Structure formats: C-alpha cells, structure tokens
Amino acid sequence: MTTLLEEAPSETAVTPSERLRSSMAAARLSFTWLGVRKSLTAQQKNQAADSFGAEGKYLSAGKKLLDTRHAAFKAVTAIRGRAIAYWKGVSLPFPEPGIRLIRQDEITAFDQSIADFRRELDEAVAELDRHYEELRNAARDRLGDLFNPDDYPPSLIGMFEIEHDYPSVEPPNYLRQLNPELYEQECQRVQSRFDEAVQLAEQAFLSELTQMVDHLTERLTGRQDGKPKVFRDTAVTNLTDFFDRFRQLNIRSNEQLDELVANARQIIAGVNPQQLRDSQDVRGRVASQMSAVQYHLDQLLVDRPRRNIQRRPK
Known part of the structure; x- marks a missing residue:
C-alpha cells in the first residue's frame, strides 16, 4: 500500500x-x-x-x-x-x-x-x-x-x-451531454473547491503544529516557583501522533511546512517525556531547537496571504 x-x-x-x-x-x-x-x-x-x-x-x-x-x-x-x-x-x-x-x-x-x-x-x-x-x-x-x-x-x-x-463532489456526467457549458462551469467550481481544500489543509496542519510546538516550548522553558514547569506526556505524544497523521495525509503543497515538520520530528526522535523531566541537558537541547522551529512557524503564519476564494453566488 x-x-x-x-x-x-x-x-x-x-x-x-x-x-x-x-x-x-x-x-x-x-x-x-x-x-x-x-x-x-x-x-x-x-x-x-x-x-x-x-x-x-x-x-x-x-x-x-x-x-x-x-x-x-x-x-x-x-x-x-x-x-x-x-x-x-x-x-x-x-x-x-x-x-x-x-x-x-x-x-x-x-x-x-x-x-x-x-x-x-x-x-x-x-x-x-x-x-x-x-x-x-x-x-x-x-x-x-x-x-x-x-x-x-x-x-x-x-x-x-x-x-x-460518501457524497459525490464531482460534476454529474449527464451535464456533459445536456449542457456542456454548464458542465464546464461545474468543473471549474469543483476545482476551486479542491484548491481551497489544499489551503484549508495547510492552515489546519500549520495551526495544529504551531500550537503543539508553542505548548511544548513553554513547558520546557517556563518556570514555576523557581522550578522547571511540569508537563504531561501528551506534550510529546501529541506531537508524535501529529507526525504520523501528517505523513498519511500530507499532500506536499508547502515545502516550508514539510521541512518544519521534518525538523520537529527529528528533534524529538528518540526522546521520551521522562528524559525531558530528568535531564536538564536534554530539556535544554530540545527547548533550544524547538524554539527555532517555533520562530519559523510564526514567520510562516505571518507570511501566508489571506485566503481569497471567490465563490459563485448560489
């Protein structure tokens, strides 16, 4: 497969x-x-x-x-x-x-x-x-x-x-013979929907990754009562779950996003939550590297133009 x-x-x-x-x-x-x-x-x-x-x-x-x-x-x-x-x-x-x-x-x-x-x-x-x-x-x-x-x-x-x-989102074939002009309009409408779907997928992945990287970085660098903040295992496991889902569903529409996901995956590869709690060196290394990913994610969010999908009136 x-x-x-x-x-x-x-x-x-x-x-x-x-x-x-x-x-x-x-x-x-x-x-x-x-x-x-x-x-x-x-x-x-x-x-x-x-x-x-x-x-x-x-x-x-x-x-x-x-x-x-x-x-x-x-x-x-x-x-x-x-x-x-x-x-x-x-x-x-x-x-x-x-x-x-x-x-x-x-x-x-x-x-x-x-x-x-x-x-x-x-x-x-x-x-x-x-x-x-x-x-x-x-x-x-x-x-x-x-x-x-x-x-x-x-x-x-x-x-x-x-x-x-499983509803059909494609133009009905019978329009091809009955009304070729309308069929072509429907083809364009469907294509615009998929163009928008690509942008929606990018935005969803980018937003989700940004939130998780922000959360992990804040947990690793923040302090409470003079001590490092405690974080749950999900701060790491949610990221690994995201990487698996991204690998399955990624449509390779944004090279910058692909690279940032690969970088984040590499940073926490082989690192488990307990190591981040026990080792100050591991904690510091991961925090520093994730901060760099965080910066580039923020830049990508800022640089992305607003969606401007023109929809035909219904």
Missing part, C-alpha cells in the same frame, strides 16, 4: 489540488440525537415573566428534559465525541459543510471503524434506556408543573444514531 508521499516521480508535475482530487474521497458523518432541551410554551413564558415583572414576548426560556450528567447519558455522548475525533483525525477539511476528505485506500477501514462506533453506541443507548424511567422520574421532580410526559418518547432505542456516507 502506498501513501500520498510515495507516488512515482512521474507524477511530480501533478498539482496538489489534482493529487488531492484523485486520491481522496468525500466522507460525511451525521447523527440522529435526542434533544434534551425544549422551549417553554407561550403561557409558561408569560408565567415566568410575571415573576420578574417582564413581558413574555421578551423572555427566552427552556427546560431541560433529562439529566445529561448521569453516567449512562455521558457514556452515550462520549461515543459521539470519539467518532467525530476519529473522523477528523483521518481526514482533511473540505469547503462544504459536513464533508471531509479521506484517502480512498482507507475507505474500508473507515467503514469498519464507524460500524464499531455504531455498535458501541447501540450498547450504550440500551444501557441508558434501562435508566430511562429513573431519569424521567427525576425530571418530574425537578420540573414540577413544567413536566409534560408528552415531551418524552416511549423508549430511547433508536433516538441516537450514527450515519456516514
């Missing part, structure tokens, strides 16, 4: 946006999720406003139907968060709402991972449903006269779902 970095030399003339367009697929993640807040009725808002001497039409008020701090509910919510984090971690941004780009050779793995999240969610929802009566009774006690049994479905099964699909 080849990565985006391992293409044959004959393809070097291909632009980053063309490379992105030919090697990636659009992937969309969506959720069905039970709403746990409900607006008060006009009568209820008027009653609430009376207690403040206000007018109901100027008051916005709602009620919370279930206690989202319950362990079973938090378990369900956590799965959604992890699914989104996974989706974003294996993909690049795309300038269409709800769509990101994943490598075409990773579609099978992506399918399997989302299926695993879906099974995990089903199990967590089943557990939450076993506590549903308890949660409704607690809501009845808390809400008092605002409690309305009609606000609650009979069961929570089916109220939380994860879906994914």
Whole structure:
C-alpha cells in the first residue's frame, strides 16, 4: 500500500489540488440525537415573566428534559465525541459543510471503524434506556408543573444514531451531454473547491503544529516557583501522533511546512517525556531547537496571504 508521499516521480508535475482530487474521497458523518432541551410554551413564558415583572414576548426560556450528567447519558455522548475525533483525525477539511476528505485506500477501514462506533453506541443507548424511567422520574421532580410526559418518547432505542456516507463532489456526467457549458462551469467550481481544500489543509496542519510546538516550548522553558514547569506526556505524544497523521495525509503543497515538520520530528526522535523531566541537558537541547522551529512557524503564519476564494453566488 502506498501513501500520498510515495507516488512515482512521474507524477511530480501533478498539482496538489489534482493529487488531492484523485486520491481522496468525500466522507460525511451525521447523527440522529435526542434533544434534551425544549422551549417553554407561550403561557409558561408569560408565567415566568410575571415573576420578574417582564413581558413574555421578551423572555427566552427552556427546560431541560433529562439529566445529561448521569453516567449512562455521558457514556452515550462520549461515543459521539470519539467518532467525530476519529473522523477528523483521518481526514482533511473540505469547503462544504459536513464533508471531509479521506484517502480512498482507507475507505474500508473507515467503514469498519464507524460500524464499531455504531455498535458501541447501540450498547450504550440500551444501557441508558434501562435508566430511562429513573431519569424521567427525576425530571418530574425537578420540573414540577413544567413536566409534560408528552415531551418524552416511549423508549430511547433508536433516538441516537450514527450515519456516514460518501457524497459525490464531482460534476454529474449527464451535464456533459445536456449542457456542456454548464458542465464546464461545474468543473471549474469543483476545482476551486479542491484548491481551497489544499489551503484549508495547510492552515489546519500549520495551526495544529504551531500550537503543539508553542505548548511544548513553554513547558520546557517556563518556570514555576523557581522550578522547571511540569508537563504531561501528551506534550510529546501529541506531537508524535501529529507526525504520523501528517505523513498519511500530507499532500506536499508547502515545502516550508514539510521541512518544519521534518525538523520537529527529528528533534524529538528518540526522546521520551521522562528524559525531558530528568535531564536538564536534554530539556535544554530540545527547548533550544524547538524554539527555532517555533520562530519559523510564526514567520510562516505571518507570511501566508489571506485566503481569497471567490465563490459563485448560489
């Protein structure tokens, strides 16, 4: 299996946006999720406003139907968060709402991972449903006269779902024959989207690397109560995770960024968090070298022109 970095030399003339367009697929993640807040009725808002001497039409008020701090509910919510984090971690941004780009050779793995999240969610929802009566009774006690049994479905099964699909972002082929001029316009529109996607990918990588290098450098050089600051292992491990993701998703559109990533990777190669805590020499060396990377990242951020993508009116 080849990565985006391992293409044959004959393809070097291909632009980053063309490379992105030919090697990636659009992937969309969506959720069905039970709403746990409900607006008060006009009568209820008027009653609430009376207690403040206000007018109901100027008051916005709602009620919370279930206690989202319950362990079973938090378990369900956590799965959604992890699914989104996974989706974003294996993909690049795309300038269409709800769509990101994943490598075409990773579609099978992506399918399997989302299926695993879906099974995990089903199990967590089943557990939450076993506590549903308890949660409704607690809501009845808390809400008092605002409690309305009609606000609650009979069961929570089916109220939380994860879906994914692969929407087409290419011009429909039928336009080629029906309206060649419109087809050409659509081709240009799609190409501009991928041009923008390249810039979005660069910006995302640059911003993420800058934040992590800044954090590590601050932890290594800062002092608290006269002693070196303590830092968590994630100050280093997050960087190594970033390097792996960059290697998988990098589209080689910015040589300066590629070089800075390679430099940062080399600096912490073979260094573990405990060495940085125990050895002042290792700490000083890494801090000094990372400060140089930090400087060049800041320069790259300053030098980058603002995106000026002209979009056709819809």
